[in-house]
Amino acid sequence: MKLHEKWIEDSRQMGLLVLKKQLQAVIYGLAIGDALGVPVEFKKRGSYSITDMIGHGTYNQPLGTWSDDTSLTLALMEHLSECSDLPALMDKFVAYRNGYLTPYGDCFDIGIGTNRAIERYLSGVFPEEAGGQSEMDNGNGALMRISPLAILMQEEFDFSNKVKIIERYTKITHRHPRSIVASILYIQILIGLLLNNNLKNTINGTKKLFLEYFEPSHPYRKEFDKYFQVLFEEDLFKLPPSEIASTGYVVDTLKAVIWCLGTTNSFESAVLKAVNLGVDTDTIGAITGTLAGALYKIESIPEKWINNIANKLLIDKKIRDFLHYFEKLEY
Numbered sequence: 001m002k003l004h005e006k007w008i009e010d011s012r013q014m015g016l017l018v019l020k021k022q023l024q025a026v027i028y029g030l031a032i033g034d035a036l037g038v039p040v041e042f043k044k045r046g047s048y049s050i051t052d053m054i055g056h057g058t059y060n061q062p063l064g065t066w067s068d069d070t071s072l073t074l075a076l077m078e079h080l081s082e083c084s085d086l087p088a089l090m091d092k093f094v095a096y097r098n099g100y101l102t103p104y105g106d107c108f109d110i111g112i113g114t115n116r117a118i119e120r121y122l123s124g125v126f127p128e129e130a131g132g133q134s135e136m137d138n139g140n141g142a143l144m145r146i147s148p149l150a151i152l153m154q155e156e157f158d159f160s161n162k163v164k165i166i167e168r169y170t171k172i173t174h175r176h177p178r179s180i181v182a183s184i185l186y187i188q189i190l191i192g193l194l195l196n197n198n199l200k201n202t203i204n205g206t207k208k209l210f211l212e213y214f215e216p217s218h219p220y221r222k223e224f225d226k227y228f229q230v231l232f233e234e235d236l237f238k239l240p241p242s243e244i245a246s247t248g249y250v251v252d253t254l255k256a257v258i259w260c261l262g263t264t265n266s267f268e269s270a271v272l273k274a275v276n277l278g279v280d281t282d283t284i285g286a287i288t289g290t291l292a293g294a295l296y297k298i299e300s301i302p303e304k305w306i307n308n309i310a311n312k313l314l315i316d317k318k319i320r321d322f323l324h325y326f327e328k329l330e331y
């Protein structure tokens, strides 16, 4: 091998190693946040306190069990790795209801909006039109499963391409513009953190990009101005917990996860704060874990929690397959 060939090969290997660490940070972070929240899902804030990973509780599942948030994210990773079409992805969601991509072959948790979209798809509706589009259809079910798009698009500098892909993968379960705006903001913030920007710069950059790209008359802009503006104000991190709702409404969820990230200084403290907010603990834990993984990197995630992830072999297999997809792209 000539010197310049060796140099190219070395830098390729280095790129794949960085990608592997990013994927582990984001996906382990997601599964850990999910598993921390599962035992206390629906519980009222203040009625419990999570300081470490526990088992049983709400669904009586063993320690480390993750739910639909992680399963449907793995489904997206699998779909992207295979370069399959949208019906193939919807078929994976259908299979999830029968235990596919779960820790123990058992589906114990599925969001109402996602379940309705699956039903519409099964009745013959195209995947692109399967998501609910009323104002009541703005749950956090798309937000919780789209993080692999940030890994996929971190080097995509054309914002319009990113928006198109985010729309495509959000609409299959959530078609209201509010849900799509939440997905765009979330993925752009996640990309900023993956590219090693700090939280403040990432948040400011995301707001600037969004406002520059969408004209004031655009439906997304109206949603932003009315519902998401607060996420980008410095005062957000000064708000007391009583001002932070932790429901499954996508606006509440995005505000809660950014607040958890901005009011703590480690992976551990961010996810614990998230799962102690109550109600939709697994999804708020999962999304906070994803962002905190990207911000603090794999080395900062407690090893005992990584080792506690149920059926980690399955998650590692999906990470490897996704890496393999990038490896093929490099050639």
Ligand SMILES: [Mg+2]
Residues within 6 Å of the ligand: 067, 068, 069, 109, 282, 283
């Ligand atoms: Mg869940």
